[in-house]
Amino acid sequence: MSNDPIYTTYNQIVEQSLQHQNGIQNIPKIHLGLSTCGIAAGALETKAAFEASLQEYQVNVYLHTVGCMGHCYAEPYVIIDHPESGFPPVFYHNVTPGKANMLVQRFLLENDPCFEHVYGATVENELIPSVYEFSRFHRERRLVMKHCGQIDPENIHEYIAAGGYAALAKALHMDAKTIIQEIQHSGLRGRGGAGFPTGKKWQIASESQAADKIVICNADEGDPGAYMDRTLLESNPHQVLEGIAICAIAVGAKRAIIYIRSEYPLAIKTLTLAIAQAKSLGLLGSAILNTSCQVEIEIFQGSGAFVCGEETALIQSIEGFRGMPQHRPPYPVSKGLFNHPTVINNVKTLATVPLIIEHGADWFKQTGTPNTPGTAIFSVVGSVVHPGLVEVEMGISLRELIFTVCGGIPGKKQFKAVQIGGPSGGCLPDAYLDTPIDFDSLTQAGAMMGSGGMVVIDETSCVVDVTRFFLDFTQKESCGKCTFCRIGTRHLLDILKRITVGNGEESDIGLLESLSIDVKQGSLCGLGKTAANPVITSLRYFRSEYEAHIVDKQCPGKTCRPLIAYYIDLEKCARGCDACVGCCPTNAVFTTRTRKKGIDLQLCVKCGECMAACPPEYNAVRKVSPPHLAPVIERPPDTDTNLSH
Amino acid sequence: MEFETTDQDLITLYTICDQFTDKIIERGQLIPILQQIQEKIGYIPKEAIVKVSEVLSISQAAVYGVATFYNQFRFVPPGKYPIKVCLGTACHVKGADIILENFERKLGIKEGETTQNREFSVERVACVGCCALAPVALVGEQVYGHMAPSKVEGIFTQIEVKKQIEHKQTPNSEN
Ligand SMILES: Cc1cc2nc3c(=O)[nH]c(=O)nc-3n(C[C@H](O)[C@H](O)[C@H](O)COP(=O)(O)O)c2cc1C
Ligand code: FES
Numbered sequence: 001m002s003n004d005p006i007y008t009t010y011n012q013i014v015e016q017s018l019q020h021q022n023g024i025q026n027i028p029k030i031h032l033g034l035s036t037c038g039i040a041a042g043a044l045e046t047k048a049a050f051e052a053s054l055q056e057y058q059v060n061v062y063l064h065t066v067g068c069m070g071h072c073y074a075e076p077y078v079i080i081d082h083p084e085s086g087f088p089p090v091f092y093h094n095v096t097p098g099k100a101n102m103l104v105q106r107f108l109l110e111n112d113p114c115f116e117h118v119y120g121a122t123v124e125n126e127l128i129p130s131v132y133e134f135s136r137f138h139r140e141r142r143l144v145m146k147h148c149g150q151i152d153p154e155n156i157h158e159y160i161a162a163g164g165y166a167a168l169a170k171a172l173h174m175d176a177k178t179i180i181q182e183i184q185h186s187g188l189r190g191r192g193g194a195g196f197p198t199g200k201k202w203q204i205a206s207e208s209q210a211a212d213k214i215v216i217c218n219a220d221e222g223d224p225g226a227y228m229d230r231t232l233l234e235s236n237p238h239q240v241l242e243g244i245a246i247c248a249i250a251v252g253a254k255r256a257i258i259y260i261r262s263e264y265p266l267a268i269k270t271l272t273l274a275i276a277q278a279k280s281l282g283l284l285g286s287a288i289l290n291t292s293c294q295v296e297i298e299i300f301q302g303s304g305a306f307v308c309g310e311e312t313a314l315i316q317s318i319e320g321f322r323g324m325p326q327h328r329p330p331y332p333v334s335k336g337l338f339n340h341p342t343v344i345n346n347v348k349t350l351a352t353v354p355l356i357i358e359h360g361a362d363w364f365k366q367t368g369t370p371n372t373p374g375t376a377i378f379s380v381v382g383s384v385v386h387p388g389l390v391e392v393e394m395g396i397s398l399r400e401l402i403f404t405v406c407g408g409i410p411g412k413k414q415f416k417a418v419q420i421g422g423p424s425g426g427c428l429p430d431a432y433l434d435t436p437i438d439f440d441s442l443t444q445a446g447a448m449m450g451s452g453g454m455v456v457i458d459e460t461s462c463v464v465d466v467t468r469f470f471l472d473f474t475q476k477e478s479c480g481k482c483t484f485c486r487i488g489t490r491h492l493l494d495i496l497k498r499i500t501v502g503n504g505e506e507s508d509i510g511l512l513e514s515l516s517i518d519v520k521q522g523s524l525c526g527l528g529k530t531a532a533n534p535v536i537t538s539l540r541y542f543r544s545e546y547e548a549h550i551v552d553k554q555c556p557g558k559t560c561r562p563l564i565a566y567y568i569d570l571e572k573c574a575r576g577c578d579a580c581v582g583c584c585p586t587n588a589v590f591t592t593r594t595r596k597k598g599i600d601l602q603l604c605v606k607c608g609e610c611m612a613a614c615p616p617e618y619n620a621v622r623k624v625s626p627p628h629l630a631p632v633i634e635r636p637p638d639t640d641t642n643l644s645h
Numbered sequence: 646m647e648f649e650t651t652d653q654d655l656i657t658l659y660t661i662c663d664q665f666t667d668k669i670i671e672r673g674q675l676i677p678i679l680q681q682i683q684e685k686i687g688y689i690p691k692e693a694i695v696k697v698s699e700v701l702s703i704s705q706a707a708v709y710g711v712a713t714f715y716n717q718f719r720f721v722p723p724g725k726y727p728i729k730v731c732l733g734t735a736c737h738v739k740g741a742d743i744i745l746e747n748f749e750r751k752l753g754i755k756e757g758e759t760t761q762n763r764e765f766s767v768e769r770v771a772c773v774g775c776c777a778l779a780p781v782a783l784v785g786e787q788v789y790g791h792m793a794p795s796k797v798e799g800i801f802t803q804i805e806v807k808k809q810i811e812h813k814q815t816p817n818s819e820n
Contacts (some may be wrong), residue, residue, distance in 0.1 A: 036746065036773070036774045036775065037774055037778075038773035039788070040773070040774070040778060040781070040788035040790060041775065041777075041790065044703075072775065072776070072777035073777050075775075086748070142731075197654055224732070224733040224771035224772050225733045225734025225771075225772050225776060226772065227772060227774040231774075262680060263693050263717070301676075301677070301680060301719065303676055303679075303680065303715030303716070304715055304717040305714065305715050305716060317676065317715075318673060319673055320672035320673045320675040320676060320711070321672075321711065322711055323715070381735035381776035381777065381779065382734075382735055382738050382739075382776075383738070384729065387735075387776060387777040388777060419734070422734070453734060457738060461738050466734075466737070466738065470734075479714070535715075579760060583794075583795045585747055585750065585751075585794050585795075585798075603660070605742045605743075605746065605750075607740075607746075607794045608740070608745070608794075609794045609795055612793065
């Protein structure tokens with residue numbers, strides 16, 4: 001292989017990258033996650049604290065900023081690798097500036113890893129239990145996100161030193177047909193929601209004789225509760241770029257566009273830098289690895305419209321129009337952006353491509369199910385102990401994902417439902433927890449793989465309210481082109497609204513059902529076709545909740561505010577305590593003649609602060625539904641006057 | 646509430662648009678130009694619609710139609726302290742609407758509005774990507790996780806303190 005020009009060039013680059021790594025090999029390292037979620041949790045303050053104390057104690061340590069490992073519950077986290085101490089690399093969670101300071105003093109200077117703060121070691125060893133003993137770690141199957149949180153996304157050399165761009169070098173040796181065959185053979189299905197076979201899409205595009213073809217990476221990620229694509233782009237942008245380049249080579253495109261939402265400033269910054277670095281090393285641009293292959297990647301910032309995630313609307317938006325979906329066919333693969341054949345793939349789909357090229361389709365098919373090989377990346381949030389991003393093998397059950405990997409429901413509460421697939425998906429009850437995770441099984445159950453957003457709901461949340469939330473979203477995001485989507489979602493929302501405020505009528509359930517079918521059938525694009533899914537599944541699995549709202553004016557989850565009331569249990573209330581009075585934002589809590597407290601239901605906005613503030617030893621605040629169950633405690637006349645000041 | 650476009654903002658607007666005169670620019674530039682204007686000025690003043698339509702030789706209705714279609718573009722200036730409350734799925738199930746209400750009540754404005762003195766604005770956003778901290782609110786770039794109604798009060802106190810410090814540091818604050 002030594003006289004192969006592509007590998008010669010590639011190996012030179014690898015050599016260069018390894019040299020960059022050599023400089024830091026023998027000093028202790030602190031790996032610190034610095035993606036959006038880490039920064040939100042205070043990682044920048046933690047970083048500043050490390051820098052200050054490293055400076056103060058004059059310790060020579062490499063502070064290595066990395067992306068996100070997906071363990072959002074642990075942010076900000078650090079991994080300290082201090083070989084001289086004799087300990088393995090150690091994972092610390094929720095590292096505050098104070099903890100950072102202490103770790104420098106005790107671990108880096110005195111070789112004491114602070115056992116009381118250790119979460120686990122990141123490798124198997126005899127001294128410290130490894131994090132892989134936790135199911136959150138060992139049940140994950142990290143293929144696509146393997147390097148996320150391990151490498152510095154702003155330094156291309158780290159990706160290359162970890163084997164990056166080898167797939168690109170390999171692809172340059174294959175002819176386009178072989179690449180596409182390999183992808184087809186791998187059974188890779190688009191991770192953007194619909195699960196369309198990626199190889200087939202590429203095949204159609206490659207058959208076109210058009211001179212100019214375009215590849216678009218769809219990073220619009222419009223689901224209001226999902227952030228996998230962003231994390232991938234922030235933590236390992238090069239893997240996505242490599243995938244885009246391979247796709248472009250395979251279908252014969254010279255131009256690629258990453259359509260990313262402008263709400264993701266950090267991801268845009270990281271990507272811009274990554275593109276520049278890859279170009280300067282000759283891995284993108286003209287003459288990739290000194291061949292005649294040419295791929296230019298540019299970034300287009302989307303402007304925050306959910307419907308622009310839909311491929312034809314996305315194209316409209318790049319062309320400078322309102323993002324309204326168009327009739328298909330013609331499909332974008334034959335006639336897309338500026339009428340050129342256009343391949344549109346999701347970020348995760350493209351990030352999977354280098355793995356398949358590098359290891360082969362057969363290797364890829366060993367993971368997952370026959371119909372959906374590979375892994376799935378979910379953002380699991382809501383009522384779980386360990387929320388965050390997880391990558392698991394396709395085919396594992398929802399139960400395993402929620403209860404084993406993510407630690408189940410906190411605080412001894414009961415599981416109620418899991419909402420999968422965002423606004424186009426559905427709510428599944430516990431009877432469906434054994435459903436395997438793959439495109440077809442989830443669709444059969446009434447949910448949808450969709451974007452990969454997963455929200456776990458416990459008994460204290462209301463399914464009708466969550467449904468209303470999604471309809472509120474789709475109604476606002478409907479582009480207005482199809483009448484059924486524009487007006488139908490509006491009516492669905494109005495009905496759901498009146499049910500959640502206690503004005504529902506018995507005929508409403510039937511109305512919701514028939515309207516849902518109409519909206520589904522009368523809409524052009526996926527937004528309208530799936531908008532009613534949350535309504536349909538919640539009616540199928542949680543009909544009794546709707547009935548409770550409509551007939552008994554009661555909210556079983558005690559969430560819908562017009563249907564609940566707070567009161568103070570006078571048996572439990574302590575005379576001397578004023579916690580609830582002080583925290584009430586509307587002065588609804590008053591002091592009775594006995595100096596115990598009462599709530600003025602006229603003023604109460606039902607925010608629940610008093611309940612949170614009431615000390616656990618009294619635990620005197622009660623929430624009831626329907627509201628008339630709350631005993632009325634008269635406000636003594638004299639306190640009324642106090643209020644007006 | 647009507648806000649007059651400041652002279653400073655108008656100058657910025659004209660400077661941005663001047664880059665494009667004498668050049669043939671395509672319709673595809675419309676969104677990037679609007680994004681640039683919003684980035685520099687903070688919102689899309691009404692004069693921008695006119696100016697951009699001239700630059701691109703398309704109707705004002707076409708510019709306005711596109712600008713209003715996308716959530717990113719706003720037509721009222723943001724406050725000096727722009728408050729964003731996350732109403733994404735995870736935040737919603739943890740009671741984000743109550744947080745939003747508290748900000749609205751405290752400032753006497755509704756979401757999407759700016760206080761008359763342009764100090765504060767409140768808006769809702771969808772998932773800021775730290776659902777594990779839900780419910781979440783942002784003031785400028787600063788993220789506040791695990792929000793509670795009582796924390797709203799705390800945020801305003803913090804801003805007040807910050808303002809006073811800034812006030813002291815401005816050299817001519819005595820005059
Ligand atoms: C309303 C709507 C929103 C969508 N949003 C996204 C999105 O945010 N990201 C995405 O990759 N695909 C989204 N899609 C799917 C795209 O239309 C398209 O199928 C996908 O990008 C193809 O990529 P894939 O084959 O890799 O899945 C959306 C579809 C619809 C109907
Ligand atoms: S839903 Fe609020 S941060 Fe994700």
